[in-house]
Amino acid sequence: MTPKILVVGAGAVGGYFGARLAASGHDVTFLVRPRRQAQLSATGLCLASPLGDATLTPCMVTADRIAQPYDIIILSVKAYSLAAAMVDMAPAIGPQTRIIPLLNGMQHLDVLASRFGREAVMGGTCFIVSSLDAEGRIHQVGVTPRLVFGPLVAGQDATAIADALRAPGFDTVPSPHILQDMWNKWSLLASLGTLCCLMRASVGEVARLPGGTDFVHATIKECTTIAAAAGYPLAADTVNGIVKRLTQPDSTLTSSMFRDLSQGAPVEAQQIIGDLVARARAHGVATPILDLTDLNLRAYELRRNEK
Numbered sequence: 001m002t003p004k005i006l007v008v009g010a011g012a013v014g015g016y017f018g019a020r021l022a023a024s025g026h027d028v029t030f031l032v033r034p035r036r037q038a039q040l041s042a043t044g045l046c047l048a049s050p051l052g053d054a055t056l057t058p059c060m061v062t063a064d065r066i067a068q069p070y071d072i073i074i075l076s077v078k079a080y081s082l083a084a085a086m087v088d089m090a091p092a093i094g095p096q097t098r099i100i101p102l103l104n105g106m107q108h109l110d111v112l113a114s115r116f117g118r119e120a121v122m123g124g125t126c127f128i129v130s131s132l133d134a135e136g137r138i139h140q141v142g143v144t145p146r147l148v149f150g151p152l153v154a155g156q157d158a159t160a161i162a163d164a165l166r167a168p169g170f171d172t173v174p175s176p177h178i179l180q181d182m183w184n185k186w187s188l189l190a191s192l193g194t195l196c197c198l199m200r201a202s203v204g205e206v207a208r209l210p211g212g213t214d215f216v217h218a219t220i221k222e223c224t225t226i227a228a229a230a231g232y233p234l235a236a237d238t239v240n241g242i243v244k245r246l247t248q249p250d251s252t253l254t255s256s257m258f259r260d261l262s263q264g265a266p267v268e269a270q271q272i273i274g275d276l277v278a279r280a281r282a283h284g285v286a287t288p289i290l291d292l293t294d295l296n297l298r299a300y301e302l303r304r305n306e307k
Ligand SMILES: NC(=O)C1=CN([C@@H]2O[C@H](COP(=O)(O)OP(=O)(O)OC[C@H]3O[C@@H](n4cnc5c(N)ncnc54)[C@H](OP(=O)(O)O)[C@@H]3O)[C@@H](O)[C@H]2O)C=CC1
Pocket: 008, 009, 010, 011, 012, 013, 014, 031, 032, 033, 034, 035, 036, 076, 077, 078, 079, 081, 084, 085, 086, 088, 102, 103, 104, 126, 127, 128, 129, 130, 131, 132, 256, 268
């Protein structure tokens, strides 16, 4: 039987993966709120991507209309929307449902497990650079996106689910070591977020400055030291890959957190930087650069909330 997939959050990430899955014939429904539902009804779900543009008529449901449990939930809301999203998606979760969260950071894993049970929650992460424009179209740039997920409890297997989540337009990677993958991604993301948000610049702009790459190396070192202290040391080639990616002088890469900040939008500062700093403190790791980023982003949020 074709698994029923519910994408919770038809934004830059969920909209991309969900659209690619739907376009290749999977049974995909988007859980949407009324504003996004009206927008998508008017325009269709539009993707602009170097891998091919697409416009489709999405199958949508609002929280009050969820009629049955789904087999797979791809959860792709921002971290600050998680609590409300959990209330909305609750009727979609049955005993066999597997939730694959694509949020950045790690703390949502425990939040989801305490609400829906450990069996229901898989680990997940994604590599994609995408954003929404003012009309709600999704713009994906850069290399082929990647969806990585795997079991968090013994006895579960990601391969059957992986077969249900393959589509042209992204790579599907079932992983037997998803927590390590999530720490690898968190180290990359927190380094990139720090680089962009503290310097208000892209990877290439910082790399071209005298002292820029020293700053990036020191930031990556802080992040990987925390990961190692937490029991998830990054392999040397993974660290080298992060260093290479974040020190390219011609790179226009920015983090999604920086793109949000540039638009004056809320940022996932607590989940991406604050939580990492808290874990550093718990393990006695000194993180002067991340502390500064944390303070910087909290000052940003303070001003934003006072407006
Ligand atoms: N964008 C990127 O390049 C990357 C992002 N990520 C991570 O992925 C996660 C999602 O980010 P992104 O897709 O960029 O964020 P977006 O803001 O683009 O999309 C989030 C979507 O979630 C929807 N949403 C929020 N709450 C609910 C709800 N209760 N029910 C239904 N829909 C809801 C929002 O809809 P509404 O219009 O109703 O508010 C919005 O469309 C974040 O944790 C981010 O850090 C990871 C890798 C790359």
